[in-house]
Amino acid sequence: MKNIFKISYLIILLLVGTNQVIAEEKVKLLKTDWSFKGLFGKFDRGSLQRGYQVYTEVCASCHSMKYVSYRNLSESGGPEFTEEQVKAIAANFEVTDGPNSDGEMFVRPAKLSDKFVMPFANVKAAQAANGGAYPPDMSVLAKARSGGVDYIYSVLLGYENPPSGVTLEDGVYYNKYMYGNNIKMSEPLSDGLVDYSDGTTASKEQMAKDVTTFLMWTAEPHLEARHKMGFKAILYLIILTILVYFSMKKIWSRIESEV
């Protein structure tokens, strides 16, 4: 009996959920041209570097990125900072290591091999500091939302005053593209929030695009290698298929039958 309740509860949740999804899918996400889409899609190196800057100056105070290592920042197919730059970046962070030979834990500057240092010690601490909402880890965020990069880009730019009749609780903001339209993150971006070192104007749209590009890379660090290999693999398969087709025709021509 309890299970029947459980199942019906799940099914009701599912119904409510799908309803919402269907209702929300009617909201058209904002589009922008992503350089990494398409057969030959590659990341825009400058955009990745700027995106890292936005992440580290704006997002990283709340959002962890626990599957990405500092060394990844200098690897090919990524932002491709130089190793010296990345060493300098890593050295800004402190990690607890140990125990040392005295059995003591100690703090040292981060190294290339360390994962990105998390802003909070654990999920509970993150929730406590953010009004009960856990800022999701950003490592695979671009793949973890339907709509992917378009969705993230839209949410970043989707802050609006709530329509009349909608009252929001304290610490909740209205976002046109967020599932359910309620978001506990205040608007993170504003024009000129960061100073881009390459001289690009830090408009809201530009920062949203750059940081979303960066998030796509952290979610798919081998995207460029995948696209490159895919083109070669498919070209190879097509040529082989054509050769095999003619071999097949030749072999079957020995008998009176079509193939």
Next chain:
Amino acid sequence: MSDHEYVPKSKFGKWFNDRLPLLSLASHLADYPTPKNLNYWWTFGGILTFCLITQIVTGLTLAMHYIAHADLAFESVEHIMRDVNYGWLIRYIHSNGASMFFLAVYIHIFRSLFYGSYKSPREIIWIIGIIIYLLMMAAAFMGYVLPWGQMSFWGATVITNLFSAIPFVGEGIVNWLWGGYSVDNPTLTRFFTLHYLIPFLIVGLVVLHIWALHIPGNNNPVGIDIKKPSKDTVPFHPYIVIKDGFALLMFMIIFAFFVFYSPNILGHADNYIEANPMVTPAHIVPEWYLLPFYAILRSVPDKLMGVVAMLSAILILAALPWLDTSKIRSAVFRPLYKQFYWILVADVLILGYVGAMPAEGLYLLIARVATAYYFIHFLMILPILGFKEKTIPLPLSITEPVLGGFPNAAIIKKKESLD
């Protein structure tokens, strides 16, 4: 295998073959007389063998890096995607390979339905095939749980909870399956073990499937019994080998497009969120290949009856050789059956579509009608059709349909060119 004598040329070959007739087996496989009129729908057997081997090879590699632990599984998958050399490639081949496997198996099954390949004397081949299909679904379901994302966890919760519908012992069975009182680490480790085991069971059944096939030989688009070997057949090698190879390459091109250019399109975004027992996803859906059965499950208001309906929808296929009373195999010569066949195809596609939609309002109504029709097709239409249908006369052989007084060669020709 006793239908032809093979004598190895070399002395050692003869010595070896007398003790273990592997060379005879190889010769049998190479010479195996195959109907020469097989169309490309018949190439999916070979494609499925490729899929199985691909899944096993990539799966073994993944298992070397994967950690079956509730706290580490998600992280280990990210480790594979980021740090293992070509780990992303191996994992994407494996995850998309599952979808490709099901795509191929559905084509294989519907080919069999169209050309009546399940009919006497091939009932055992068919039933073994159904068992393989069931095992595939079990393997795919458990495999989807392993990354320990949100959809893994909640999919596992929903599906294992189905067993609680069994009267009296249901709850006990569910706890036994879980190894506890909820889906947790013991569930994950046993699913991993079974996910590893099942493919090898499938390999064994595939051997039986092919063995059983080699007794009567292949059915063919005309669906008549043919003399083997004869003018109607070609040896498996090289004719069928190269044709299967060509079709396999075409299949691999599509496969590669998914792997390299849209590797996540067939999955669900929520599975990139680590499993969290405290948060239920808004939208729990199974993988696309299970959606028709999911629609049947949800279309019945009672939970137990829903589970019964879903299982019956699969098991009813095993009874198909006896439910279909027509002696004519190929739909080419069954004008009425052909129409009902396409209605069934549409029905299953509709079930798949509504399976992905919320079970309410119009969707629920459509799901119910489609579920009812699914059973009506197998339980009423097929048995009656065998007696009522006026079939087109069969040709005497594949090569000489005209001599057999076959009046409608254009139909076959048209059918083949369509294929």
